[in-house]
Amino acid sequence: MAEMQLNEIRVDPWTNRQEDPVSNGSEQGSTMAMTEIQGASSQTNECSSWLSGIMGVEESKSKRQIGPMIPKVRDKLKGENKGSYEPSVVSIGPYHYTDRQDKLLEVEKLKVQMARQFVHDSKKDIEILYSGVAKVAENAKGFYEKCSIRCFDDEQFTRMMFLDGCFILQFINGVMRKNLDMYDWQIIHVKQDLLLLENQLPFPVLKALMSMSRDGNDQGMKIIGDFLSLHTLQQSDHRRPVWVLTWLVRGSQKAIHKQSRRSCCVYRLCECLRVFFPKPKSGSYGHNLYYSAKDLQKVGIHFKPSKTNTLMDVEFQPSIFYGTLKLPAITIESATESMLLNLVAYETAAFLDEPWVISYICFIDSLIDDAEDVKVLRSKGILTNYLGPDRKVADLFNNIGRSLEPNTNVYNGVKREINIACESIWKKWIAEWQQTYFSSPWAFIAFVAASAGLVLTATQTYYTVYPI
Secondary structure, three states, X not given: OOOOOHHHOOOOOXXXXXXXXXXXXXXXXXXXXXXXXXXXXXXXXXXXXXXXXXXXXXXXXXHHOOOOXXXXXXXXXXXXXXXXXXXXXXXXXXXXXHHHHOOOHXXXXXXXXXXXXXXXXXXXXXXXXXXXXXXXXXXXXXXXXHHHXXXXXXXXXXXXXXXXXXXXXXXXXXXXXXXXXXXXXXXXXXXXXXXXXXXXXXXXXXXXXXXXXXXXXXXXXXXXXXXXXXXXOOOOOOOOOEEOOHHHHXXXXXXXXXXXXXXXXXXXXXXXXXXXXXXOOOOOOOOOOOOOHHHHHHOOEEEEEOOOOOOOXXXXXXXXXXXXXXXXXXXXXXXXXXXXXXXXXXXXXXXXOOOHHHHHHHHHHHHOOOHHHHHHHHHOOOEEXXXXXXXXXXXXXXXXXXXXXXXXXXOHHHHHHHHHHHOOHHHHHHHHHHHHHOOOHHHHHHHHHHHHHHHHHHHHHHHHHOXX
């Protein structure tokens, strides 16, 4: 039967209602009997159709929720941050194809040169490489929204996949081997553009090219992983504060072996999150965090960088007199907002049951109300600020987190322990005492001097009353 829509499913008590016939002889009675039988049959069929329609709409709804593997960012989500979702120097895939002959023309011209170099380095004939992409092109179409690829015929789409795929792999190889013939500013912006949600290439295309390249699939995946690792900023000490996307890299070696239809670049990157997000314990309830970083510091909670670079490595260690909140050290710079917004857009469009990135942003947002909170986290080595004034970092997390709804189970135990510690009157008293007498070396010296004075005075009074 044809699929029914919800607005076509009627619950009408007057449907199929039969008028009471006036008996007029046996013939009329026979006609009435036949009418009743036909009416009952029709009513049964319509009821069956109505029930099937309900199930059909539900099934259709569940199918529609799957959507494209590389979705477009919804207009409602873009809001005033439209520029954060659009490429600045290079277009990959069909979504921003029309910009290639306009604002993205400069790097678009470099694609042909880089594709030529990729073919040369692969030691393979260009026809062989192209045929490999052509074999997966039809499958690659299914990764995009249909309305965005209707203007491409099969040959045009395959050419786009081939050229963009060669460009991406050659760009990554060039960056890793430091022999890329591009301006530094172009390299920086291309790196950022390759991490935009609407600027992704289906992974089967890259895999087809890597399988026929000089390095092969395994080495190609290692190079991609190393390329992403460049976003880790090296420090002089044993810690390595991470860029906001570095946690995607940590699980890449485990994620690259999983094969599925959802194997586009952005999905594989986000799937790396699964390595670091343990399932919440059953029966646990969500908690909100009501205290900012400076508030936590006032009640005696200290901040320390985590031992690992995993952004989910958040731990609270309570003690009798104070507590310690361990957070992974991260670096915030000009590209951070765009990448966070694109990860949020992916989680929103992909209907994920566990929106981990969103929950992390909301947790950090709960710690940061203003520049003073950023200063607290920065002074403890949690944040490295390359963005500018601390107020900008606070605005970044506040603006992104304002419209997000976190998974209440994520960080549930940490938030619960923090709230318990903050509500302890004893710990508040200890914290105030520490703030008053141990906030600086001079305050400590004054406290020791005053204490010594009290002891000497008490001793002198005692021996005055009770001389030896």
